[in-house]
Amino acid sequence: MPINIIVCVKQVVDPETPASAFKVDREAKRVVPASGVPPVVNGFDENAVELALRLRDAHGGKVTALSLGTDFVMDVMKKPLSMGADDLVLLRDSSFSNIDSFGTAVALAAAIRKIGNYDLILCGRQASDWDNAQVPLGLAELLGLPSITTAKSIQVRDKTLIVERALPDGYDVFETPFPAVVTVSNEAGQPRYPTLRGIMMASRKTPITWGLSDLGLDASAIASKLSLLDLFIPVTQKQCEFIEGENDADAGRKLALKLREAKLI
Amino acid sequence: MSGLMVIGEISDGKISSSTCELLNAGQMLDDTLKEGVVAALLGSDPGKATQDAIAHGADKVYLVEDPLLKDYQIDAYLAALEKVCKDTSPSIILIARTLIGRDIGPRLAFRLGVAVAQDCIEVKIDPNTKGLVGNRPVYGGNAMAAVTFTQLKPHIAIVRPKSYAALETDGSRKGEVVTIQVKLDPALVKVKLIKSVKEPSEGVRLEDAQVVVSGGRGLGGPEPFKDLEVLAKLLKGAVGASRAVCDAGWVDYSHQVGLTGKTIAPDLYITVAISGASQHMAGCSGAKVVVAINKDSSANIFKEARYGVVGDWNKVLPAFTEAVRELTQS
Numbered sequence A: 001m002p003i004n005i006i007v008c009v010k011q012v013v014d015p016e017t018p019a020s021a022f023k024v025d026r027e028a029k030r031v032v033p034a035s036g037v038p039p040v041v042n043g044f045d046e047n048a049v050e051l052a053l054r055l056r057d058a059h060g061g062k063v064t065a066l067s068l069g070t071d072f073v074m075d076v077m078k079k080p081l082s083m084g085a086d087d088l089v090l091l092r093d094s095s096f097s098n099i100d101s102f103g104t105a106v107a108l109a110a111a112i113r114k115i116g117n118y119d120l121i122l123c124g125r126q127a128s129d130w131d132n133a134q135v136p137l138g139l140a141e142l143l144g145l146p147s148i149t150t151a152k153s154i155q156v157r158d159k160t161l162i163v164e165r166a167l168p169d170g171y172d173v174f175e176t177p178f179p180a181v182v183t184v185s186n187e188a189g190q191p192r193y194p195t196l197r198g199i200m201m202a203s204r205k206t207p208i209t210w211g212l213s214d215l216g217l218d219a220s221a222i223a224s225k226l227s228l229l230d231l232f233i234p235v236t237q238k239q240c241e242f243i244e245g246e247n248d249a250d251a252g253r254k255l256a257l258k259l260r261e262a263k264l265i
Numbered sequence B: 001m002s003g004l005m006v007i008g009e010i011s012d013g014k015i016s017s018s019t020c021e022l023l024n025a026g027q028m029l030d031d032t033l034k035e036g037v038v039a040a041l042l043g044s045d046p047g048k049a050t051q052d053a054i055a056h057g058a059d060k061v062y063l064v065e066d067p068l069l070k071d072y073q074i075d076a077y078l079a080a081l082e083k084v085c086k087d088t089s090p091s092i093i094l095i096a097r098t099l100i101g102r103d104i105g106p107r108l109a110f111r112l113g114v115a116v117a118q119d120c121i122e123v124k125i126d127p128n129t130k131g132l133v134g135n136r137p138v139y140g141g142n143a144m145a146a147v148t149f150t151q152l153k154p155h156i157a158i159v160r161p162k163s164y165a166a167l168e169t170d171g172s173r174k175g176e177v178v179t180i181q182v183k184l185d186p187a188l189v190k191v192k193l194i195k196s197v198k199e200p201s202e203g204v205r206l207e208d209a210q211v212v213v214s215g216g217r218g219l220g221g222p223e224p225f226k227d228l229e230v231l232a233k234l235l236k237g238a239v240g241a242s243r244a245v246c247d248a249g250w251v252d253y254s255h256q257v258g259l260t261g262k263t264i265a266p267d268l269y270i271t272v273a274i275s276g277a278s279q280h281m282a283g284c285s286g287a288k289v290v291v292a293i294n295k296d297s298s299a300n301i302f303k304e305a306r307y308g309v310v311g312d313w314n315k316v317l318p319a320f321t322e323a324v325r326e327l328t329q330s
Helices: A043-059 A079-083 A101-115 A135-143 A196-204 A248-261 B017-033 B047-055 B074-088 B099-112 B225-234 B243-247 B313-329
Strands: A005-008 A023-025 A030-032 A063-069 A087-092 A120-124 A147-157 A160-167 A170-177 A180-184 A208-210 A226-232 B004-007 B037-043 B060-065 B092-096 B116-120 B122-125 B132-138 B143-149 B155-159 B176-179 B192-198 B211-215 B238-241 B268-272 B289-294 B307-310
Touching (some): A005 A043, A005 A135, A043 A063, A043 A079, A043 A120, A043 A180, A063 A101, A079 A087, A079 A196, A087 A101, A101 B099, A120 A135, A135 A147, A135 B099, A147 A170, A147 B099, A248 B313, B004 B074, B004 B099, B017 B092, B017 B122, B017 B155, B037 B047, B047 B060, B092 B099, B099 B116, B099 B155, B132 B155, B225 B238, B238 B243, B289 B313
Parallel strands (some): A005 A063, A005 A120, A063 A087, A120 A180, A147 A180, B004 B037, B004 B092, B060 B176, B268 B289, B289 B307
Antiparallel strands (some): A023 A030, A147 A160, B132 B143
């Protein structure tokens, strides 16, 4: 049985941006993108795309990547397509510039209804910028679907999904009818690299772009319920005491003595 | 709307440690709020935990009993919590960012049509508006944000575990226990647990260990983790790892420390060949003393460390371990 999957992906500031290059405009309460460090697709969302592609490869069907934002970098956002997704839908509207998780979920849910004919919604477990992990659960509420978080594998059996949920000390296996919302964790395994052919195919595809009015929504539907009072880089007070020796081994010995002196061992 | 509600978790007939922490946080907020602290407890027989919740700071307990609530199940728990919130109209709700809290907290908020301040490490009450303010790390700890809400209530905060201490148990505290009647239809249960596989780690539990020795990508492969284990054993500690190491399959995910792994707060945290990416540091911000061994003197880990050695771990670690052996066994 073919399975149609919508994967929600988010463009984020590269989480590998060195702390020294990470800047905040405190006045505007915004992160200033580090020059020369392009944004990336959120890592967990790539894990979700990977699981979606594995399911499609096994069962047939269609994978649609869906994203919401204001400043899309097209080379970045086409990554799900170059990995093998069939379609890309971008929600772009100036009213999204200060959107919170609630509004994001409302807009994405409207887009999912508009895309229609879906069996499964996949999302990364959380986005590496704000780590909220709540838009997927909001989608489940707004669409009236069951939800399972932090999946490491998904199988389709008859009319049900079998989902292994990664836990700190093992995993749980859940069963749910679909459609359902499932969030994917890095335990799902490395996302595939785009092939040259995949990149070529992606470059020829034009994303479908919808604004707020295409979704049948007005600004009040996505109005923020949270407000940001402050955004700043914390100052660390810690001073590292470097232990030196005649050579590396000697430094190792001296470190042990230092920890003993400080009654830490 | 009035009152501060802590959504409690029960294990083995007692309230969980993170629930104790939130009851304390709730009492601190209530110094300004002055509306009382309530614990909501759900289960098939949660009655045993009520006194425990009161002894740890609850002024009142709302109890929901139902066979469907025996173990955590998202659909049943959501329906029960929705009813509790609608019947009692709290103004503030605190939820711990545990496996359960992460899973159910945002859904509860959306169901009530309100927002959540996620992953707070500090919560406060604005004395003027009586609204909730949450302070939280963002961008993997590179930045801090303070967030607040519109007037729409309840205000919900999901609080990172170990951000607050628990109150000492006070058996003399008194509190009212109110049972809330909820009719749960078994048909609402959509997600069913069919199997639970435990992969317990050996020795000291990472989350409870007083000493943790962690390795990073710089170790180059799985082999050196045997050396870390030897060191951890000498110090009666546990072995941790960065996410990259777990993703590479060098050690099991049960060792992962970080934002999406385990949160640890040991007295001594020894890191070997760990660069100290903010995503990792978010899992060990509670460590009292961080020690770093890394060949790159500009690595971020040295900004977080109290003691550091800049050098090749291949040479530093054996000598360090040997000296620790002599010092701890003499």
